[in-house]
Amino acid sequence: MVSKVASMVVPDELEMQKVSRRPTDAPEVGSRDSLDELARSHTMEKVPFANPNSSVDYDPDSGASALYSSEEEQTVIKKFDRHLVLFIAFLYMLGFLDRSNIGNAKIAGMSDDLQLSSSQYEWTLRSFYFTYVLFEWMPILYTVLPPSTYIALCVLTWGATASLQALATSYASLCFLRALLGISEAAFGPGVPVFLAFFYKRDELAFRIGLFISAAPLATSFASSLAWAITKLGQSLLIAPWRLLFLAEGFPSVLVSVLAFSWIPNSPSEAKYLSKRERRVAELRLREGKPTAHHESGRGRFRWREIGQALKDPKCYLTAAMFCSCNVAFSSLPVFLPTIINDMGYSTLSSQALSAPPYLVAFVAVLLTTFYSDRYKSRSLFICFHAFLASSGYAMIAVAGIFEAGPMWRYWGVYPAASGFFSAVTLLITWTINNQESDTKKGTGVAILNIIGQLGPFIGTALYPESDKPYYVRGMAACAGFMLLVGPVLAGLSLWLRKILQRQNKSTEATTYSVVYGEDDSDESPYGEGKVVDHPKTFLYIL
Numbered sequence: 001m002v003s004k005v006a007s008m009v010v011p012d013e014l015e016m017q018k019v020s021r022r023p024t025d026a027p028e029v030g031s032r033d034s035l036d037e038l039a040r041s042h043t044m045e046k047v048p049f050a051n052p053n054s055s056v057d058y059d060p061d062s063g064a065s066a067l068y069s070s071e072e073e074q075t076v077i078k079k080f081d082r083h084l085v086l087f088i089a090f091l092y093m094l095g096f097l098d099r100s101n102i103g104n105a106k107i108a109g110m111s112d113d114l115q116l117s118s119s120q121y122e123w124t125l126r127s128f129y130f131t132y133v134l135f136e137w138m139p140i141l142y143t144v145l146p147p148s149t150y151i152a153l154c155v156l157t158w159g160a161t162a163s164l165q166a167l168a169t170s171y172a173s174l175c176f177l178r179a180l181l182g183i184s185e186a187a188f189g190p191g192v193p194v195f196l197a198f199f200y201k202r203d204e205l206a207f208r209i210g211l212f213i214s215a216a217p218l219a220t221s222f223a224s225s226l227a228w229a230i231t232k233l234g235q236s237l238l239i240a241p242w243r244l245l246f247l248a249e250g251f252p253s254v255l256v257s258v259l260a261f262s263w264i265p266n267s268p269s270e271a272k273y274l275s276k277r278e279r280r281v282a283e284l285r286l287r288e289g290k291p292t293a294h295h296e297s298g299r300g301r302f303r304w305r306e307i308g309q310a311l312k313d314p315k316c317y318l319t320a321a322m323f324c325s326c327n328v329a330f331s332s333l334p335v336f337l338p339t340i341i342n343d344m345g346y347s348t349l350s351s352q353a354l355s356a357p358p359y360l361v362a363f364v365a366v367l368l369t370t371f372y373s374d375r376y377k378s379r380s381l382f383i384c385f386h387a388f389l390a391s392s393g394y395a396m397i398a399v400a401g402i403f404e405a406g407p408m409w410r411y412w413g414v415y416p417a418a419s420g421f422f423s424a425v426t427l428l429i430t431w432t433i434n435n436q437e438s439d440t441k442k443g444t445g446v447a448i449l450n451i452i453g454q455l456g457p458f459i460g461t462a463l464y465p466e467s468d469k470p471y472y473v474r475g476m477a478a479c480a481g482f483m484l485l486v487g488p489v490l491a492g493l494s495l496w497l498r499k500i501l502q503r504q505n506k507s508t509e510a511t512t513y514s515v516v517y518g519e520d521d522s523d524e525s526p527y528g529e530g531k532v533v534d535h536p537k538t539f540l541y542i543l
Contacts, residue, residue, distance in 0.1 A: 067281075067284050068280075068281040068284060068285065072277075072278070072281045073281060073285050075278065076274065076278050076281050076282045076285070077200075077204065079271075079273055079274060079278070080199050080200070080268075080271070080282075081208070081211075083263075083271070083273045084196075084199060084264070084265070084271070085196070085208050085211050085212065086211070087260075087263060087264070088192055088195075088196070088212055088264075089211050089212045089214070089215040090215070090256075091151070091155055091188070091253075091256065091260060092188075092189060092192065092212055092213075092215040092216065092219075093215035093216070093218055093219040093222070094155070094159070094219070094252060094253045094256065095155075095158055095185050095188060095189055095253070096189075096215065096216045096219040096220065096334075097219040097220075097222065097223050097249050098158055098159070098162035098181065098185075098249060098250050098253065099128065099181065099185060100219070100220055100223060100334040101223045101227065101245060101246070101249050102124070102125070102165075102178075103334060103336060103337065103338050103339065104223055104224065104227035104231075104245060104338050104352060104355075105165075105227075105242040105245050105246060106121060106242075106338070106339060107338050107339055107342050107348050107351060107352075108227065108230075108231050108234070108240075108241045108242040108245060108348065109240055109241055109242050110242040113240060113242070114168065114169075114170060114171055114174060115171075116171055118465050118466040118467070119465070120171050122461055122462055122465070123175065124171070124174055124175055124178055125178070125457075125461040126457075126458060126461055126462075127175040127176075127178045127179045127182070128178040128179065128181055128182040128185075129182060129331070129454060129457040129458060129461065130179060130182065131179045131180070131182035131183045131186065132182035132183075132185065132186045132454055132457075133186075133450075133451060133454045133455065134183075134186075135182070135183050135186040135187060136186055136190060136447055136450040136451040136454060137447045137451070138186055138187045138190070138191065138447075139190045139191030139194050139443050139446045139447050139450070140191075140307075140440070140443040140444060140447055141187070141191070141443075142191040142194045142195050142443060143194065143439045143440055143442075143443045146266045147195055147198075147264060147265075147266050148260070148261055148262075148263075148264040148265065148266055149261065150187075151188060151195075151260050151264055152257045152258070152260040152261035152264070153257075154184055154185075154187045154188035155188065155253050155254075155256060155257035155260050156253075156254060156257035157180075157183075157184035157187075158181055158184035158185050158188070158253060159250055159251065159252070159253025159254035159255075159256070159257060160250075160254055161177055161180045161181045161184060161250075162181060162246060162249070162250030162253065163246065163247055163250035163251045163254065164177055164250075165177050165178075165181075165246040165250065166243040166244070166246040166247040166250070167243075186450075190446055190447070190449075190450040191443065191446060192212055193205070193209050193212070193429050193430065193432075193433050193442075193446060194433065194439070194442045194443050194446050196208050196209060196212065197433050197439070197442055198267060198268070198439070199268055199282070199286075201285070201286065202433075202434050202542060203374055203377055203542070204374060205374070205430055205433060205434065206370040206373045206374045206379070206426070206427060206430040206434075207367075207370045207371050207373075207374045209370065209426055209429055209430045209433075210366050210367055210369065210370025210371070210373075210426050210430075211367065211370075213366060213422065213425065213426040213429070214362075214363045214366040214367055214422070214426070216334075216422065217358075217359035217360070217362035217363045217366065217418060217422050218359065218360070218363045220334045220355070220356075220359040221355070221356035221357070221358075221359035221360045221363070222356075223249065223355075224338065224352050224353065224354075224355035224356040224359070225352070225353070225356050226245075226248070226249065227245055227338075227352045228349055228352035228353050230244050230245045230248055231245070231348065231349060231352060232349060268282035268283050268286070269282070269283055303438070303440040306438055306440040306441050306444070307440060307441075307444045309441065310436060310440075310441045310444035310445050310448070311444065311448070313436075313441075313445070315432075315435055315445075315500075316432065316444075316445045316448040316449065317448065317452065319428050319431055319432045319449060320432075320448050320449045320450075320451075320452035320453050321452065322383070322387075322424075322428055322485075322486045323425065323428045323429075323449050323450075323452070323453030323456070324452055324453045324454075324455050324456040325387075325456065325482040325483065325485045325486045326387070326390075326421050326424050326425050326428065326453075326456065326482075326483065326486055327425070327453050327454060327455075327456030327457055327460065328456040328457070328459050328460040328463075328478070328479060328482040328483075329390060329394065329417065329421040329460065329479040329482060329483055330421050330422070330425050330456070330457075330460070331456060331457035331460040331461060332457070332460030332461060332463050332464065332475070332479065333414070333417065333418065333421075333479070334359075336463075336464045336472075336475075337355050337358075337414065338351050338352060338355050339351075339464070339469075340410075340464065340472060341354050341355060341411065343469040343470035343472075344407035344410065344411065344470060345407055345470070346407070354411065357415075358414040358415050358417075358418045358419075359418055361415050361418070361419055362415075362418040362419045362422045362423075363422075365419035365422065365423055366419075366422050366423050366426055369382055369386065369423040369426070369427070370423075370426055370427070370430070373427060373430075377542055378542075379427050379430065379431040379434065379542060380431070380495070380498050382423070382427055383424050383427045383428060383431070383486065384486075386419070386420040386421070386423040386424040386427070387420060387421075387424050387483050387484070387486035388420070388483075388484070389416050389419065389420035389423075390416065390417050390418075390419070390420025390421040390424065390479075390483040391420070391480045391481075391483035391484040391486075392416055392420075392480075393413045393414065393415065393416030393417030393418075393419075393420060393480075394413065394417050394476050394477070394479040394480035394483060395413075395476075395477075395480040396409070396410075396412070396413035396416075397409075397410045397413035397414065397417070397476040398473050398476035398477040398480060400413065400471075401471030401472065401473040401476060402471075402473055404471070410471075413476075417479070417483075420483065421483060424483075424486060428449070428453075429446070429449065431542065432445045432446060432449045433445065433446065434542040435501070435542060456482070459478070459482075460479070463475035463478050463479065501542075
């Protein structure tokens with residue numbers, strides 16, 4: 001319900017509006033004593049400063065602020081979606097393409113040219129994850145360094161490294177380049193959700209992270225389609241198809257890094273595609289639900305106390321354990337699927353083409369899941385559902401292999417498997433960020449999530465040895481089991497976590513705002529002269 005609120009004036013001090021349940025013995029409305037009494041005694045819905053010569057629309061249900069209209073806020077959100085999130089998703093797609101295309105290169109002749117055994121190929125994959133895990137602490141740097149410079153350097157580094165894979169002449173040189181690729185991608189991808197939290201509210205974040213993460217299945221399907229085209233083209237060229245594949249998919253990142261430096265803003269107030277008024281709205285809307293008036297106060301330096309608090313937070317380790325289980329499947333299927341399909345009896349070209357459709361379906365599934373997760377403000381129930389979906393898909397492939405069923409039975413099982421683990425991974429990342437109060441805690445929480453979570457790929461990359469072809473029953477059964485841990489088994493931990501968060505939310509059910517007079521820690525309203533500052537006393541967790 002939208003109500004008209006007239007302004008109240010505090011002479012010679014401050015103009016401010018408040019909506020409250022006023023007791024019968026309250027001081028006279030409009031006096032400074034009345035504002036002080038209400039701030040001390042009641043939980044109030046805050047309507048920030050407004051022009052004293054006008055009335056303002058305020059919707060307490062939606063949280064619309066008198067400082068800006070809902071139309072202005074939606075305009076800002078849509079611009080960030082178009083100009084920021086889609087570009088970040090494009091960068092992640094390039095990065096995931098450079099990470100996972102080694103599976104396509106393998107069946108395009110890389111193993112034969114470099115004389116790689118099955119175990120050597122697995123160690124080539126592990127070399128990426130060794131450095132990826134060692135440098136998982138780097139998401140914290142998003143809260144310290146200018147993101148535009150930092151992201152551009154990450155993109156430049158991984159693009160150059162991915163391109164140099166085309167020059168690999170031995171097993172050792174390929175392992176070295178994969179290790180360097182792991183460092184540059186660890187610096188970028190895991191911290192992007194933290195970066196997006198600088199621009200979006202908590203209940204808007206899952207869908208935006210979904211747009212970002214969904215670039216992974218899109219990249220994998222794109223890699224398969226592009227690999228098919230490059231493999232076919234390479235048959236008539238002097239350069240080996242797998243070398244051309246690394247070069248064609250790696251070098252575009254080098255070119256895009258220049259654009260990233262000029263396009264990515266360091267904060268909402270620096271977005272070039274927003275007007276001056278829109279930049280102000282982008283800043284103001286993020287004040288709601290923040291534990292302090294200045295949500296970016298920790299930017300530019302480490303806040304060691306908050307890092308220590310996050311390191312002692314059990315929520316970080318519970319989500320990291322689920323993330324580790326998901327990553328067993330998340331890391332293994334993209335790099336092994338072309339080989340698995342090839343071993344089903346399809347040609348190299350057909351295997352490249354058939355690898356794409358499951359990831360296109362997963363792309364749509366991630367977007368739908370994150371949209372409804374934001375809409376219903378729930379994470380854990382969606383995570384459990386998709387973990388069970390992925391587990392059922394892997395179980396279908398394993399059972400089909402045990403009974404030596406036709407290849408299509410195994411192929412159809414890839415669809416629920418891919419849709420399930422991509423969606424679960426997306427929501428686990430979002431959930432971790434949602435339940436940390438400050439930027440520093442978000443960065444630390446994501447670092448814990450990835451350091452523990454990226455132990456999963458060490459298992460996942462060893463699940464499909466050539467000795468198990470063509471059915472790979474052990475690998476499929478293992479992935480089904482790990483996704484099952486996230487679902488029914490870790491669901492117990494997840495539901496326990498829900499109870500903890502519900503209990504904490506009930507004890508701090510509403511946010512109290514205090515009235516502050518004076519110049520310190522204040523912000524000028526765009527509607528006129530005057531100062532206002534809010535101090536939320538609570539932080540509500542997302543379940």
